[in-house]
Amino acid sequence: MARRNHISPQTRTVLAALAVQPQAWRYGYDLSKETGLKSGTLYPLLIRLADDGLLETEWRQPLQPGRPPRHAYRLTAAGIALAQVRAQDAVPTANREATT
Amino acid sequence: MKFALIVIDLAARVLPGHRQSWGEAMRAEVRAIESAPDALAFAGGCLWAALCERITVMKAIVFTGRLLVGLVTALYGAMFLVMMVNGLTGQSAQPVMPWVVVWVATMGLSHLAAAAGLVFWRPKLFWSAVALAVLPGLVLTVFGLATQASQFLRFAWPFLPLALLAGAALFLAWLERRPRRPIAA
Numbered sequence: 001m002a003r004r005n006h007i008s009p010q011t012r013t014v015l016a017a018l019a020v021q022p023q024a025w026r027y028g029y030d031l032s033k034e035t036g037l038k039s040g041t042l043y044p045l046l047i048r049l050a051d052d053g054l055l056e057t058e059w060r061q062p063l064q065p066g067r068p069p070r071h072a073y074r075l076t077a078a079g080i081a082l083a084q085v086r087a088q089d090a091v092p093t094a095n096r097e098a099t100t
Numbered sequence: 101m102k103f104a105l106i107v108i109d110l111a112a113r114v115l116p117g118h119r120q121s122w123g124e125a126m127r128a129e130v131r132a133i134e135s136a137p138d139a140l141a142f143a144g145g146c147l148w149a150a151l152c153e154r155i156t157v158m159k160a161i162v163f164t165g166r167l168l169v170g171l172v173t174a175l176y177g178a179m180f181l182v183m184m185v186n187g188l189t190g191q192s193a194q195p196v197m198p199w200v201v202v203w204v205a206t207m208g209l210s211h212l213a214a215a216a217g218l219v220f221w222r223p224k225l226f227w228s229a230v231a232l233a234v235l236p237g238l239v240l241t242v243f244g245l246a247t248q249a250s251q252f253l254r255f256a257w258p259f260l261p262l263a264l265l266a267g268a269a270l271f272l273a274w275l276e277r278r279p280r281r282p283i284a285a
Contacts, residue, residue: 028129029142039126039145044152047122051280057125062132070132071125 010037012086014045018055018075019083025060025072046073054079104130104139111147114154123150162276169268170219176261177211180204199240206236207258218269226269233262 007015013035018026032042049055053076060072075083108130112123126146133139184204210233217226241256 027132028125029133032142032145038148039129039142040148040152041145043122043126043146043149047119047153048280059128068128068131070128071122 007086008045010035010041011045011049013037014042014049015054015075015079015083015086018073019080019087022075022080022083025058025074027070027072031073049079054082101136101139104133104136104143107140107143107147111143111150114147114150116154119150119153122153126150158275158278162272165268165272165275166218166221169265169272170215173211173218173265174215177208177215180208180211184208203236203240207233214265218265221273223273230262230266234259 014031014037017031017035028039028042028046031037031046032039035042037045046055050057050073055073056076058072059069061067061069105127108127112120112127115123126143126149130139130143130146133142181204184201210229214226214229214233217223217229237256237258
């Protein structure tokens with residue numbers, strides 16, 4: 001029986017972007033530019049990922065002095081595992097599409 | 101840039117109380133953006149996200165459900181009050197018993213209170229009003245039947261709409277509390 005997939009393409013995109021450097025802390029604006037998602041789509045996704053324990057958040061001081069702290073994000077171990085599973089799921093799909 | 105800050109302040113205010121830290125996160129992010137048009141576009145998106153967080157589809161369904169059921173309940177309560185006024189002004193052909201007037205008035209007022217409690221969802225007001233509507237009918241039916249007068253059975257029929265009202269309120273409260281499905285289900 002096929003596994004139920006509740007992950008939207010936008011969530012998949014965010015997971016993939018965060019999984020590129022799983023240990024690095026990322027900011028909302030940078031993620032928005034990188035994924036091409038508007039903040040109106042990105043923030044609800046970040047909120048849901050954090051609610052589900054897939055994303056950890058932290059206030060971080062930017063490298064430039066005198067700048068206010070920013071909210072930064074990175075995947076938790078569970079988030080990394082989910083991103084890897086979804087990336088593996090995407091490969092056979094991509095292969096199928098390439099052969100048709 | 102100033103306009104972007106106004107928009108992001110509004111977004112932070114729109115977010116529900118338990119999401120205030122996310123409002124601060126959005127605000128800090130907008131302040132970090134150097135380009136004014138980008139900051140405004142980002143703030144606009146955040147305002148949209150805040151509105152979506154505040155008004156979910158389920159909340160809209162629950163609110164609409166409460167509004168409709170509340171409206172029907174209010175009309176039903178008003179019907180009792182109209183009955184009472186007609187009876188008191190002598191338009192009714194039969195003589196009116198004082199305890200019947202009290203029962204009808206209690207039914208009308210308690211249903212109006214229950215409708216208000218449901219629409220604005222004040223559970224204490226709603227359940228108190230339902231109890232107030234049930235008790236006189238229950239007392240009249242139980243003690244009336246004890247006197248072997250079958251006419252008192254007519255005070256039992258409002259239990260059916262009251263049961264439907266209580267069931268609808270419980271169902272809508274359950275819908276409101278139902279947990280969201282996790283991403284990795």
